[in-house]
Amino acid sequence: MVVIGRAAGEDRENTLEPGSYYLTEAERKLLTQVTGAFAKTVVLIDSGSIMDLAWLEEYPISAALVVWQGGMESGNAVADVLTGAVTPCGKLTDTISYRYEDHPSASNFLGNDANVYAEDIYVGYRYFETFAQDKVQFPFGFGLSYTTFALENVQVKLCGDTVRVKATVKNTGSYAGKEVVQVYGAAPQGVLGKAARVLCAYEKTKLLQPGECQVLDMKFPVNNLASYDDSGATGHKDAWVLEAGDYAVYVGSDVRAAQKQGAVTVPELRVLSQLEEVCAPVVPFERMVNKDGQAAYEPVPQATRSLKDRIVENMPQEIPFTGDKGIKLQDVADGLASMEDFVAQLTPEDLEALSRGDYIMGSSLGALGNAGVLGGITESLRALGVPPATTTDGPSGIRLQYYCSLLPCGTALACAWNPQLVESLYQAHGREMVMKGSDMLLGPGMNIHRNPLCGRNFEYFSEDPLVSGKTGAAMVRGLQKNGVSACPKHFACNNQETNRAYNDSQVSQRALREIYLKGFEICIAEGKPQNIMSSYNKINGVWSHYNYDLCTTVLRGEWGYEGVVITDWWMRSSPDPDFPDLWDSAYRIRAQVDVLMPGAIDHAGTPDPSALESYRKGGLTLAELQRGACNVLRYLIRSNALKRMNA
Incomplete structure (x- = not known):
């Protein structure tokens, strides 16, 4: 067993250097020696945040356990997993790519005076699943278990303004374990352009014994599928909207494994809430958009309204002393x-x-x-x-x-x-x-x-x-x-x-x-x-x-x-x-x-x-x-x- 550790803390960053995001030469040497001496090697990654894991494919490593920073009981928890007393059931809440440079914000991070959020809504899996699936080593929502699960009898229904997803989870393996069922939406591209997948709901099962089943009933408001129009492209600037079309619903154990199980049809454009311009950019820049499945860029809409007038209009009333x-x-x-x-x-x-x-x-x-x-x-x-x-x-x-x-x-x-x-x-x-x-x-x-x-x-x-x-x-x-x-x-x-x-x-x-x-x-x-x-x-x-x-x-x-x-x-x-x-x-x-x-x-x-x-x-x-x-x-x-x- 090899432990790879990384520190983390406030007022500091991870760096693209050995000992931070990358392995050191000493760590690589250790992995070479251990994997050469033992038939099976388990790696524990004790890190507060994601680091480069491309090296997992360079060595004959049997299993890797990301333990994060688990607090005062982390040693006991890791021992329980390693000995099989507990079956691992965690799932990644981030995408792990093969290279740092593949992240959409890589070229717009660590600016001293400013950072341009040029990737716009295409953060994490929203980017990778839309434009760069082949760049992903471990997808969002991924995590292994000592057992296996099957999803059965998946149903998707629209009940008023609520999407209801029912699914039966069956433990098909030999060990007791828990599974996370994840529900994603895929919106029609419309005039705004959308991410290929957006997480809409999720639920975890109880501890299922081998052969045991559990029915999960997940619900989410159809508004979770909405987009915000900050340009007026839909004719409704500064509004949450559902563009017309079919909104596919995918269900599975991670964003990549999720399969289409149904769809919700919106027959015409729906304006869910008309808001007002707030915190709009004042400096011009180009932002990422989805053009026919390809990443393109367009000028970001800039501020057009006076804040002063709105403040004066909404001043509170004095309470007499x-x-x-x-x-x-x-x-x-x-x-x-x-x-x-x-x-x-x-x-x-x-x-x-x-x-x-x-x-x-x-x-x-x-x-x-x-x-x-x-x-x-x-x-x-x-x-x-x-x-x-x-x-x-x-x-x-x-x-x-x-x-x-x-x-x-x-x-x-x-x-x-x-x-x-x-x-x-x-x-x-x-x-x-x-x-x-x-x-x-x-x-x-x-x-x-x-x-x-x-x-x-x-x-x-x-x-x-x-x-x-x-x-x-x-x-x-x-x-x-x-x-x-x-x-x-x-x-x-x-x-x-x-x-x-x-x-x-x-x-x-x-x-x-x-x-x-x-x-x-x-x-x-x-x-x-x-x-x-x-x-x-x-x-x-x-x-x-x-x-x-x-x-x-x-x-x-x-x-x-x-x-x-x-x-x-x-x-x-x-x-x-x-x-x-x-x-x-x-x-x-x-x-x-x-x-x-x-x-x-x-x-x-x-x-x-x-x-x-x-x-x-x-x-x-x-x-x-x-x-x-x-x-x-x-x-x-x-x-x-x-x-x-x-x-």
Whole structure:
């Protein structure tokens, strides 16, 4: 047995060098020696993200087990699989190609100032299954087992606006095991052009004994087959549409093995939802499109609308200031007073304090080793019954100055293709948070595996937004059953660590909505997180922590999110290009990024005076400060922090 190991971590990338993406000469020598000395050789790949695996075909290797970074129980888990006590049942959540250069983003990654998302919607298997099937070593969704399975009696039906897929899974082998059934859609090309396959649903069986069967009943909304028209090619710009034609449904054990089992016919163009232009590119570039099955390029549609007018049209209404009326936050929780009555008592200084954390990591108001504290960070707020809430880094465990569990990395969990299992694990994790004094876990990491060199891929789930969204939602549900909160991150397009605080993700609206926002949308709809974290990077020229369209128009307006948006730790200074009297935190608050974490403008804990200075100059309004405070206070009412304060 040979173990190939690779490290991974934040603020770094994988590199196209031996010892990172490629094998070292020492590793190659070891493989030559071991395979030459033994009749059978098993390789364990202990890596946080995908590495080059073309060498598996260069040596007489009997089996390879990708173990990812499995946390504190990884050794026991690997031993169980190797000895046959457990049958492996994981599936890849990424495509493994023969060469790095075959990835569609290979020529547009690691840019220092910007990355052009020229591959557009053709990320991972969406690219390979459409344009480059012969470049794939292991397809998306692939994974071996000690047993075999057969799919029988597969049925596809359209019931209203829901596609229903029933399939009988039979264990045809000699060992007990589990199988994952994956359902893919193949849309008509229409005028927009589509990927050859898009994952629409999946489900894992129970442990099936040899000869045992299980019927799986999978459902998904027909909207999962829709495309976003950002050009107006269908006559409906900025709309989700179903173009007319037959939508084939494929079912199988991975994207390549899936077979056509039926189709859904859309007789004419259907407009599912008419939206508005958001986060559109401001810099011209060429994006990939599907022209008769061949990859071609066309100019990306650019921004045409004024953001300023929309902000002015949607300004909140001010709550008249009353001063202290003796109302405590617990009174609001108990239904004895309204949130508006409570917020009416708060001074601008109180409101500003609610818009930031306690300046530094390791705040004395929280558990030892905390990432930061928000909420009741001043004596005046605590006198009104506002509790301080403790954040802790994650998501593969709790980072505090205590002994804490170390959980599998995000990719490892997603490769289980088992949201129910993930939810139960994170319910236990939530109980540990309560024990250790954590109120908010900074996770799950939701960013897409756009490129295999991204150093933080280990923390994220997949190249596919459905897998990412379902896995993230399961984590959120599990955690929040304990009165603690998840905080999905990094919203959005944090797909590179290099110069991450300044890099501009230049991406079309279509790719943004179909790929990079879709996982967050699913997570919010199905998990209902109480908090979410913005990303460091820019999206089409605007930092996420200042991005009104991202955090107000889409997140709150379209998706109905009612929770808190916090920054990633610290933020970049910038004036608001549309409103001269807004800058830094005032600019952020107008975008409804509610809380600056850990609360200062630098690591030394220097306060940011911009919110109050802008307010006094007539820039930021009292109503905007109140709106952000309401978002924060609604979270605190639901938190264990309020229960602890009142206990």
